[in-house]
Amino acid sequence: MIDIQPEKLGELRQFITQFQGKPYFESNLIAVLHKAQALFGYLPREAMDTIAEAMNIPTAHIWGVATFYHYFNLKPIGKFVISVCLGTACYVKGAQEVLDTLRNELHIKVGETTPDMLFTLQEARCLGACGIAPVIMINDKIYGELNSKKVVDLINQMRKSAAKG
Amino acid sequence: MSQITIFINDKEYKVESGQTIMQTADHLGYHIPRLCYHPKLSIEGACRVCIVEVEGVRNFVASCAYPVRDGMKIRTNTKELRQTRRDIVELILDNHPEDCHTCERNYNCELQRLAYSMGIRRRHFTGEKKHYDKDLSSEAVIRDPNKCILCGRCVRMCSEIQKVHNLTQAHRGFKTVVMPAYNMPFKESVCTACGQCINVCPTAAFLERDYTQELFEALNDKSKIKVAQFAPSVRAAIGEAFNLEPGRNMEGELVAAFRKLGFDYVFDTQFAADLTIMEEASEFLERLQSGGKLPMITSCSSAWMKCMEQFYPDLIENVSTCRSPMSMAGSLIKSYFADKIGVDPDTIYSVATMCCTAKKYEAARPELVVDGRRGVDMVVTTREMAWMIKSAGIDFLNIEKEKPDSPLGMSSGAGAIFGTTGGVMEAAIRTAYELYTGETLVDIEVEAIRGLKGVKEGKLTMDGAEIRVAVAHGLGNACQLLDIVRKEPQRYHFIEIMGCPGGCVGGGGQPYASVNAIPLDENALQKRAQALYDLDRHKTIRRSHDNPDVQKLYREFLQRPLSPVSHKYLHTHYHAKTPRGIIPRVELK
Known part of the structure; x- marks a missing residue:
């Protein structure tokens, strides 16, 4: 399996901070998922957990969004x-x-x-x-x-x- | 809000504006068929069963989501509508297993009733079925996606009313499945086991883990001493499973039925509720007098217990260390009682009948093991017990009433009201007041904390000191109250939290809604609660500390409240658990 580098999770957290305090904060979820996929090539559980915590959004809700759009990969992709x-x-x-x-x-x-x-x-x-x-x-x-x-x-x-x- | 004129099926009506067609039609006596709609939940508009015809609108509209307008001409029962609704329900049935005769919810299924009332007598379509594994991981709630028709009631219940947000509709189209995050097994999810998804599910996509066959087997085991206990709100609701109106107290019938089923001893969880009050009121006073952590929060509700460990670990120290009445009774059955009748505790099989699915989870909590054994070996719900009574051929409605056994069977009125929201607090106040002031509280009915308001507040004065209390029922309301506690820790001294709407009377294990009722109908919840308040009012002993058997138990075994013996058998501890629950600040759509 691909390891989840902590610095990438840090970058993801950093990315989220730009939306902090803005109206409709939670509606940036899809943009944040795009960022996570750009970082990891797919959406690892660790990334979704990080997003849940940083954005105060329940993981079930994130899972619902991530599985709805075909663009998001839920498994690691090849080179x-x-x-x-x-x-x-x-x-x-x-x-x-x-x-x-x-x-x-x-x-x-x-x-x-x-x-x-x-x-x-x-x-x-x-x-x-x-x-x-x-x-x-x-x-x-x-x-x-x-x-x-x-x-x-x-x-x-x-x-x-x-x-x- | 203004008066407008509408026409339903060519009849003219003056109605209030600002309502949906469905709400208006309900008031006027037209019951439009429906499936995904629930009055306590947001509008989903997913099932399209509630369509009506509105003149001038090209397509049929979903009446649950469409507001009435002045001059609107609505038809609810045309030939085309009947045909279309029937097709819609047929299409819903199309990928449903249609195994009604072997289904747990046979005769209690909204889809089955709907199919019948739509006039589906033969099938026109045959399509692909779903084939998913059942999730049997949890001790309490099991999930069968094959039976799911994607009405979304469970998802809305779990997120809007309970604020647990364990469920989502994952994937899309034909492949949509209701599941927890990452398709995690329920046991590893944030599910609190409250079982409200079961209550609102129109089919059998969610069920409690069924122990009825195992229990029948255990009851036939001659080598075991079979001991029963049952929760206050079981007696207030089980009649509904036998087509009685809500609110009939079936205590005597239940005791008799337990004996007929083969239990050797029948105890009453209400006795243990009295005991809980002795311990909990003493714990509260100790915290109050010695500067312990306040507000103290009650710990009887197992769904709340699990919720607290996953969602509010910062409040663990606020939660009373008292076990729930069920678990107190369990550990006494295997110690005090076993000793009394001179048997090895391991020959006792202890079974609790509860209004609750989460009690199945609680009974298995390792924190509750004493001397290497569980106090409660098995928990069955009100529903399971109703089925067992029917299946065993017991004439429940005409049976001679009986009384529970000694020494764990007698209860005060305070023990009875445990089953409804505000009841534990009221019972605790009755005892705490007397323990603190040395005087008897005369006006013992605390109206401020009765009823179905989500968060209730009350005050009382004990020897000049003002004690502020609060009560919340349903985990969503609890979340509101706990937000206040986090911001203003000084605001309350004592808080009661029950995981289910209405308290235990609205538990996840209570009988399914009857043919013409909606799940968790407030009227039914109030009637169940009233049955318990009536029970209280008709008792001569209405305060837990006046229960002579409780006094005897302290004399013979426990010594005094909060003694080391009490701590061993009647108290517990909690840990922060993962996965951590997250409650969003806004409603997510």
């Missing part, structure tokens, strides 16, 4: 987050095959992370790169005109780069 575009253009151009290849290659389902914490697989709607469909996005970078072989090559490249550190 490479792969979003497979399933928009119309990509779908027509074979996105399903790309997705199936990734599932087989990584042995995970959509929404899961590989045990080595390298890859997280997600679905996406249109990524706005229909001209080079089918596309996937790895972290913030788009890769286009894919097929099964190219996808496997990409994954192997990522593995190599991760092994080098």
Whole structure:
């Protein structure tokens, strides 16, 4: 598991202080959850407990918000987050095959992370790169005109780069 | 507020403005079907069962959330409405297990009644069912998400009335589940075990942990001496489970039923309530005279006990060290009483029938173990006991009344009123006054702290000293009162807190609301309380210290209040516990 660095929790507390004393203080919860996810990559329980204490909001309420929005990850995510575009253009151009290849290659389902914490697989709607469909996005970078072989090559490249550190 | 004219089903009515269609229709004798609505909770508008037609509005509107306006033409019972409501209830049923005949709430289920009254006689849809594990971790409250229809009453009860905020609707859409934070098991959550989620749940998504089968088994065990005790408010409410009006005192019937079920001895928790008063009043006076921590806060309510340890650890020293009456009785049954009848305490099986789910939690508290054993081996609720009596074929309503056994069965009127909010304080005042001044308090009915107001205050003068007391019932009201205590620690000397609305009469283990009643109806709570006040009024002995069996117990065993023997058997201690509870400053939506 990823350890929760105390200095990051401190940064989170610091972030919350800027809202302190302002009207509708509690309504900053979503912004604070965004900050927590930016710090940890997901919402660890320790972060939600810290927010609860610092904002005086019951943990159940925070949990309700965190689970409602798909944007928030409740589990640690991998080093490479792969979003497979399933928009119309990509779908027509074979996105399903790309997705199936990734599932087989990584042995995970959509929404899961590989045990080595390298890859997280997600679905996406249109990524706005229909001209080079089918596309996937790895972290913030788009890769286009894919097929099964190219996808496997990409994954192997990522593995190599991760092994080098 | 002004008078406006509205039309319901083409009939003209003059009504007050500023109300919802549902409230107005209720006054006019139209009961619009409903499910997620509860008058004590905020408007959720989730179930859409209460829809009505308003002329000029394109869609049907939820009458619980829609205000009346001048000239509004409302229809409550058109063909289209009936059809739509029936479809809505059918869709709610669609992912419900529909295992009514094996369900704990068969015949007591609002969804079942609604389905019947909507005229659902055959099913048009079949869809996906939910498959979640039950949460069986808690000794008191169990959760079955499969039966949940997401009306949100439990969530609102837990956060708005009790301010515990243990529950939330997590995830979304079809995958929405009511759960504690992080989907933690109840046992590890901030749940206070008060059981009010059970009271307001229309189905069986929340239930008490059921011990009835185990108890039937124990009652058949010839090697055990089976000892019963029962709380004051059980007698004031159990009649409702047998279709009686609220407020019938069933004490004699209960004692007889316990014996018919196989209990060897039947004691009354009211006796222990008298004893609690002896100890608690003495503890209060000791704190008052020797500069101990004040205000002193009562400790009878187990939900409050758990709440205090998780939400108010800073107030631990303010809380009386007295065990609850149930636990006092429990430890005496296994010591004083065992000795009296000359048996090994381990052959005694001690069972408490309580209005409370949290007592199941309390009985298992390690802090209450004396000489390596629990005082109370099992707690069953009023509901469980009502079911057992029915299941054993006991003719409860026509049974010959009987009296509880000696030496832990006789009680004063002060012990009886323990079951209602303000009762412990009133009982304590009766005794504390006399112990302090040496004079008998003549006017013993303390009106200021009776009734269902959330936080009540009273004053009395003892030998020239003014004693200020306060009473709160329901953990939300308690939270208001304790905020005052944190700010002004000098304001009160003595505080009573009960975890449930109305005190124990509104406990989480009381009978489900009957067909035409709402859960925790104030009228019913008042009638249950009145039954206890009547019990008090009809007793010759109305002060705990006048109870001859209590006096005898001190002579023979405990020596005097707060003696080392008393401390061993009748007192306890508390610890701050995790997870820490958080009460928000504002209502969160």
